[in-house]
Amino acid sequence: xxxxxxxxxxxxxxxxxxxxxxxxxxxxxxxxxxxxxxxxxxxxxxxxxxxxxxxxxxxxxxxxxxxxxxxxxxxxxxxxxxxxxxxxxxxxxxxxxxxxxxxxxxxxxxxxxxxxxxxxxxxxxxxxxxxxxxxxxxxxxxxxxxxxxxxxxxxxxxxxxxxxx
Amino acid sequence: xxxxxxxxxxxxxxxxxxxxxxxxxxxxxxxxxxxxxxxxxxxxxxxxxxxxxxxxxxxxxxxxxxxxxxxxxxxxxxxxxxxxxxxxxxxxxxxxxxxxxxxxxxxxxxxxxxxxxxxxxxxxxxxxxxxxxxxxxxxxxxxxxxxxxxxxxxxxxxxxxxxxxxxxxxxxxx
Numbered sequence: 001x002x003x004x005x006x007x008x009x010x011x012x013x014x015x016x017x018x019x020x021x022x023x024x025x026x027x028x029x030x031x032x033x034x035x036x037x038x039x040x041x042x043x044x045x046x047x048x049x050x051x052x053x054x055x056x057x058x059x060x061x062x063x064x065x066x067x068x069x070x071x072x073x074x075x076x077x078x079x080x081x082x083x084x085x086x087x088x089x090x091x092x093x094x095x096x097x098x099x100x101x102x103x104x105x106x107x108x109x110x111x112x113x114x115x116x117x118x119x120x121x122x123x124x125x126x127x128x129x130x131x132x133x134x135x136x137x138x139x140x141x142x143x144x145x146x147x148x149x150x151x152x153x154x155x156x157x158x159x160x161x162x163x164x165x
Numbered sequence: 166x167x168x169x170x171x172x173x174x175x176x177x178x179x180x181x182x183x184x185x186x187x188x189x190x191x192x193x194x195x196x197x198x199x200x201x202x203x204x205x206x207x208x209x210x211x212x213x214x215x216x217x218x219x220x221x222x223x224x225x226x227x228x229x230x231x232x233x234x235x236x237x238x239x240x241x242x243x244x245x246x247x248x249x250x251x252x253x254x255x256x257x258x259x260x261x262x263x264x265x266x267x268x269x270x271x272x273x274x275x276x277x278x279x280x281x282x283x284x285x286x287x288x289x290x291x292x293x294x295x296x297x298x299x300x301x302x303x304x305x306x307x308x309x310x311x312x313x314x315x316x317x318x319x320x321x322x323x324x325x326x327x328x329x330x331x332x333x334x335x336x337x338x339x
Contacts, residue, residue: 107254107255131228133227138253139253162251163324
């Protein structure tokens with residue numbers, strides 16, 4: 001009985017140690033996933049007052065490298081630089097009822113030093129005024145990420161053609 | 166007094182028998198088996214999906230609940246006319262499309278009519294037909310050409326094209 005209790009205590013300590021290690025020293029993949037979650041949360045927050053909006057914009061900018069290039073796919077033009085991304089996000093947020101962003105089925109692959117790619121399905125959900133339901137647009141996307149000053153940032157993004165015309 | 170107190174006790178016993186049967190241990194085992202069978206069935210075999218968007222109208226309505234048979238193509242390959250589920254980056258978001266052309270075939274769209282190997286495809290499920298135009302495309306050895314049933318949409322707003330066999334996760338059953 002004493003032996004079983006001892007074994008249980010060892011297992012609990014090992015589990016707590018593993019949990020602490022993962023929490024305080026996350027792997028690059030976990031940090032990237034957390035970063036992508038932060039992007040989604042920030043985009044979806046949509047603060048209403050002016051100061052918070054400025055803070056959200058600054059926070060959103062921090063998720064991208066200075067030279068970020070995003071190709072949304074036809075018919076939209078390629079966006080280059082943080083300012084272009086922020087302008088596009090702001091314009092999209094002003095649309096009727098705004099939208100809800102989600103990253104689904106995220107797969108992270110580590111590259112060379114300080115680089116990684118994330119393959120995911122991006123969904124945008126809009127309220128549909130005609131049906132009083134919602135409209136969902138789903139795209140498969142490949143993101144390039146780069147570590148700068150200890151933070152993972154999006155350096156590029158392009159659509160993956162699920163169906164080839 | 167005795168009668169009135171005996172009635173609730175009898176009713177409780179009846180309800181207990183209805184819910185757990187005569188043997189509670191067997192009832193637990195039965196419950197666990199049902200739970201496991203349901204879990205396996207609805208997670209790996211008949212996967213429930215909810216459709217969004219008008220691209221499969223009128224066959225599949227926007228917001229409807231349907232099931233994907235993931236075992237449909239274990240022993241056979243997708244056939245022309247099958248409505249299939251296609252994965253994007255993973256299994257949680259799927260496109261629902263109809264197979265129009267098979268590997269090795271040539272497909273083109275002119276005036277809204279789909280031609281496969283030069284012959285017009287009979288499509289009784291298409292109700293509205295816009296003047297779609299798409300140049301000829303030769304499919305590879307593992308490629309299927311898919312599109313939605315709603316051809317009344319503008320082609321620019323409609324997801325259609327060739328898809329690799331590996332992306333087809335199953336066939337819609339309802």
